[in-house]
Amino acid sequence: MVESDAIDVSPHYQRRERWSPDSQSKLIESFLLNVPVPPVYLAEDDFGTYSVIDGKQRITAIYRFLRNKLVLSDLTGFGELNDLKFSQLPKSLQNALSIRPYLRVVTLLKQTDPELKYEVFTRLNTGGHPLLAQEIRNALYRGPLNDLLFKLGEQPFLRQQLKISTKRESAFAEMLDVEMPLRFFTFREQWQSFSGNSRGAMDDFMARHRKLSKPDLQKLETQFNSALQNCSNLWGEHAFRRYSAGTFRDQFLASIYDAQMIAVEQLTKAELLNAHKRKSELLTATKKLFQDKRFEESVRASTNTPSRVRYRIDAVTNLLKTI
Template sequence: MVEEGSIDISPKYQRRERWPTQAQSALIESFLLNIPVPPVYLSEDDYGTYSIIDGKQRLTAIHAFMSGQLTLRSLERFVELEGMSFADLPAPLSNALRVRPYVRAVTLLRQTKPHLKYEVFLRLNTAGTPLSPQEIRNVAFRGRLNDAIYESAEHHFLRQQLKIKGPKSPNYRKMMDAEFVLRFIMLSFHWKNFSGDFRRSLDGFMSSHYDDSQSQVDDIRNRFTTAINRAQKLWGNYAFKRPEGLGWRDQALAGAFDAEMVAAYQLSDSEFKTLADASDKVVDLTRQLYKDDEFETAVRQGTNTPSRVRLRIARLTKALKKMASDLA
């Protein structure tokens, strides 16, 4: 069904591959030993076509092995199969893999509500490799907004600052880039009345907006594009980082990301242009802000505290607007 296109094992919203070759090989060995494997959960996209809610790692491993893309490594029982692909297997074993019905499938029909899919995913997320909150959102709230978040997460500057160099980067596999996009979008609307619970706030935003019109989604996407492009212009390689000694700590901080992205977005076009022409002064201003213990603490510690979210965003926004006025 995968080869025929009936099952999409890599929908945009699904988790990114995280199983190493050894884990994939162990699954294939389980099949050869006739050990039962948990069912996969599918979501019906259209009549006769499905995408994966849970079980992507298993189906990906099966498909990779059966199609010749996976060679077996670090087996415990079938050590004689080390380094073999499906085509290399002895005939009795390859025939057994072709005919035995190993994997059961449970399907959620098209009319299943998103909140129910979310609940299913939460309940499934109790064994194996735990899913990150963003991985769960990307399954439960699929749609135009989710696609826009996923596409926005490909922005080269965001990935550069998060040190995402390719599919094997830990932050990529956990979808941290997508979560940062959603984090900014939610705060750009609600930073003044943020509840103090990022997970609940991000879930709530997706639940409220997953079925927004294309026009509404485009407006939301433009918020992020505007903010990330401005952050790149204003802070360059120092964006989302904090000072350390005479230099800058080479690690992006969520608190710094919040402050800089929302502050940059709130600038008028004329304010931004003025500051972009003096980006070195913006960097110096930011360094000076970190000398304020209250601001530094709001960026680095207890970053979910509502008062600290408001402080770091408001303090940086005010400083940038004042600088723009002074330079105008």
């Protein structure tokens, strides 16, 4: 059913794949040991098609294994099967695993209240791997704004800086590509009056703006794309990176992302044009800025402290205006 697209394992409110190959292998071993496996919850969309509410990781693990895309690892009860794919198992085990991986299924019919899908998803997914903040927002605040965040999260430069090259990257599994556009919108609106709770602020922004009009959504999209493009043009591969010990660290820092993305938004067209003309001087000045102990602390420790949020954004803004 997965292969024929009868089951959608990735509706927007679903979590992204977070099980490691070891975790997927443990599930396969559970079937070999006849250990009970929790049921899968599906929601009927149209006749004959379903969305997964709970059980995506289990369905994905079974599918990958039976299609020879999973190499077993970290097995304890059947350690001799480590490093093997399904097709490499003894025929007796292949036959057993072709029969045993059946999951009990609970189906919410199409006429069920749509709100119930998301309520069930949130309740069921509070066990196992705890839900991350963006996963909860993705389930609770669905709508046009959430769809826009997914769209903006596909921007190549953002994914490059987050080091998302495949869907296997941790930043993708944690939905950082979706969270970063939301973070920009939230801090852009609130940085001068920020309370110190970034998670709460982003939750609040989603709740208040989840059903924005098309013109308002277009405005947000333009603002984000413009800021991201300017950061790409000004800092290139060093955007959103910390400078330390004579080099730019190869790690995305949300605190520097805040400062640079919002700072470029504060510039007039003339100031922005001047910064573009003096990119070499800007890079030198950026390196020097990290020698400022207060700035360094504002991007490295207790980064949600309101005074540190304001300081780092003001510091980068002033740097761009006076370059």
